[in-house]
Amino acid sequence: MMSIGIVADFISTGLQVKQWKDVSEKMKKARKDYQQYHAKLSKELQAIENENLKMEDLWTDIVQTFQNLSIPFKQLVENSTNFSNFSDVIGLPRLPVDTSSPLFSINFNSVTKESIRSQQHDVIQFLKKVHNNMTEIRDSLLARTIMYNTTLSKSKIEETVGDMQSDIKSILQFSSSGTIRKFGDALTLSDMVCTVSILRYDLEEYDYFPINAFRPRCDVNITTFEHWKQQAYTKRKSKPMRDVITQYVNNNKTESLSMLVDAVHNAYLGVADKHIASYGKLITARDVICVIADTFTNFSMYDFVNLNSLQPDCSTVSTGQFNKILEDANKLRAVTLAVKSALDGCGQYKFCPCLSTVASTNNVAEKDILIALHYIDSSWQPNTEAQFCGASGCECLHL
Numbered sequence: 001m002m003s004i005g006i007v008a009d010f011i012s013t014g015l016q017v018k019q020w021k022d023v024s025e026k027m028k029k030a031r032k033d034y035q036q037y038h039a040k041l042s043k044e045l046q047a048i049e050n051e052n053l054k055m056e057d058l059w060t061d062i063v064q065t066f067q068n069l070s071i072p073f074k075q076l077v078e079n080s081t082n083f084s085n086f087s088d089v090i091g092l093p094r095l096p097v098d099t100s101s102p103l104f105s106i107n108f109n110s111v112t113k114e115s116i117r118s119q120q121h122d123v124i125q126f127l128k129k130v131h132n133n134m135t136e137i138r139d140s141l142l143a144r145t146i147m148y149n150t151t152l153s154k155s156k157i158e159e160t161v162g163d164m165q166s167d168i169k170s171i172l173q174f175s176s177s178g179t180i181r182k183f184g185d186a187l188t189l190s191d192m193v194c195t196v197s198i199l200r201y202d203l204e205e206y207d208y209f210p211i212n213a214f215r216p217r218c219d220v221n222i223t224t225f226e227h228w229k230q231q232a233y234t235k236r237k238s239k240p241m242r243d244v245i246t247q248y249v250n251n252n253k254t255e256s257l258s259m260l261v262d263a264v265h266n267a268y269l270g271v272a273d274k275h276i277a278s279y280g281k282l283i284t285a286r287d288v289i290c291v292i293a294d295t296f297t298n299f300s301m302y303d304f305v306n307l308n309s310l311q312p313d314c315s316t317v318s319t320g321q322f323n324k325i326l327e328d329a330n331k332l333r334a335v336t337l338a339v340k341s342a343l344d345g346c347g348q349y350k351f352c353p354c355l356s357t358v359a360s361t362n363n364v365a366e367k368d369i370l371i372a373l374h375y376i377d378s379s380w381q382p383n384t385e386a387q388f389c390g391a392s393g394c395e396c397l398h399l
Contacts (some may be wrong), residue, residue, distance in 0.1 A: 124283045136179050143183035151195045160207045161192040191310035194218035237279045240267045247293050255303040290314035305328040336372040346399045352383045354396035
């Protein structure tokens with residue numbers, strides 16, 4: 001029994017030694033694994049901290065970038081309300097405002113390093129809206145800058161808003177940026193008039209558009225704009241006619257409606273715009289005489305046409321009424337020629353007939369002769385020295 005007990009103690013002791021050896025090995029391995037884990041964890045924690053600092057710096061740069069972009073635009077918003085001079089605005093001088101941009105819904109000035117975690121949500125949402133694409137924002141601003149600069153330079157040489165639109169679209173369509181090309185494709189004539197109204201605050205009208213009505217926010221509805229566009233186009237088409245008429249009437253002592261109409265037609269022969277050129281071919285004597293009536297309001301007559309009958313609004317005169325006015329003009333023209341001939345005979349031969357005689361000879365009323373005489377000389381008075389007596393006796397009025 002004692003021998004068995006000794007053997008049992010020996011085995012038990014051996015087992016304990018082996019168990020402790022196993023435990024010791026496991027502890028060594030656990031210690032080594034922990035040291036490796038701790039080192040790896042410390043390295044990862046340091047990497048996270050470094051990334052956190054890096055992201056915080058990046059975030060700060062992003063906020064500052066948007067702050068710098070928003071400052072001049074927000075100043076423009078304030079200045080446009082006060083009708084200020086846009087050339088005084090820092091950063092992006094003379095630029096109109098796009099208040100529809102989400103840029104204006106964020107108060108970047110309040111987003112600081114200290115408050116960044118509590119106020120970054122709005123900025124993150126904005127970045128999501130633009131798909132975190134800073135290039136898109138840059139290209140959008142670049143496209144607008146091109147539009148503003150081109151509009152400003154073209155407006156100084158009085159280029160039409162339609163030509164401005166074509167010029168800007170041509171510039172933008174060759175860009176490698178889809179954002180810029182898209183901006184050009186969407187550019188409307190209304191956008192151009194709006195831009196001119198803000199860039200050129202020294203003007204009240206441009207290209208026949210009442211641009212003062214577009215200020216300060218360009219909130220003109222489509223119906224109103226289309227009406228103004230049609231009016232502007234009509235005036236633009238008639239500009240060569242108006243220029244020729246003004247120059248001709250002011251510089252030419254001979255009043256000839258037919259010659260003036262020919263001069264107007266000739267002025268449209270060199271017009272590049274085929275629509276305006278076609279309009280010029282269709283101009284009539286009525287169009288010309290109506291311009292004279294509207295422009296020279298101090299005139300009562302032109303080439304025997306009674307302008308008073310066409311004022312104040314020539315467009316309200318019916319076709320029948322206008323034809324009657326032309327008939328009266330042709331009649332007065334013929335009577336005047338006859339009276340001038342009679343006056344020449346009176347001066348040359350001292351043979352001055354009665355007005356009634358001249359009237360009956362030309363199959364017109366005596367009042368028509370008086371009208372012709374006053375057309376020739378507004379201060380005309382009857383010739384009291386005349387010796388000729390007509391059929392009505394010697395008491396008649398003489399030339």
